[in-house]
Amino acid sequence: GELVINPTSEQRKVSDLDVTVVSTGKKVVMIEAGANEVPNDKMFEAIQKAHEENQKQIELINKMVAEIGKPKFDYPHAAFDQELFDDIVANFMDEAKAAMDTDDKNVREQRWNAMIEKWHEKYLEAHPDMDQYLEEITYKFQKKIVKAWLLEGHRVDGRQKNEIRPLAAEGRVSCPGSTARACSPAARRRSCPSA
Structure with a gap:
């Protein structure tokens, strides 16, 4: 066609x-x-x-x-606190890996948020503006962990690099105007003569 x-x-x-x-x-x-x-x-x-x-x-x-079109809005970005990031990575790498090592998104988020509370306890006094960097710190930290895991062949669901998730699909044949479920070719011919 x-x-x-x-x-x-x-x-x-x-x-x-x-x-x-x-x-x-x-x-x-x-x-x-x-x-x-x-x-x-x-x-x-x-x-x-x-x-x-x-x-x-x-x-x-x-x-x-x-x-x-209107010109794109430009705004000054806060300078990323690389020193704070490096210190957090050095002190929390093992805990961060443990927090990320689950395929349950909710569990991962709970663990990560608990770790952020520890960051506050440890760094907030010396870095009172740290909250403005948390999203970027989290993104860069998680990216660093995931990149290392990919290079090691580690995946949170236990699959190897060359494995895919199990796939499943179901299907059925139905005919316009027919309410009968048809599973076999003979059943399809009975319920939908044009099939």
């Missing part, structure tokens, strides 16, 4: 492929698709065509910004 950009709802109902492509000026950054057994080359062609079409939209947006 023919590839249609921005199809109507009627065209979507009879289409074998429904793909949404998000692009920047240089590359495709996200693809969401639903399809009835479409060949790989057809899918690739659809993604390429969508990316090309996106470039027209991006060009229009850039033109509008150049003509009527």
Whole structure:
């Protein structure tokens, strides 16, 4: 079939492929698709065509910004306290690794927040402005740990670098106008004669 950009709802109902492509000026950054057994080359062609079409939209947006856009707001950033960061890393590395070593996001956050309280106890008097750096300290500290773990091959869920999470999917076939669940080809023919 023919590839249609921005199809109507009627065209979507009879289409074998429904793909949404998000692009920047240089590359495709996200693809969401639903399809009835479409060949790989057809899918690739659809993604390429969508990316090309996106470039027209991006060009229009850039033109509008150049003509009527407001200048970006610039504000002075607080200088990052590298000395404080280095001291925290030196004194809390083991505790930070233990805090991060779980695949439960809530547990990780609770552990990290408890550790931040310890940072306050230890450093707040000498660094009364430390709260303005906490978000950046946390980001850099966690990034440092994750980078080290990746280089070591360590993952919080115990998987090796070459393992993927178990995947599971369920599906069923149903026919328009039919309330019967069809599991076998024979059942599909009984519940939906056109199948």
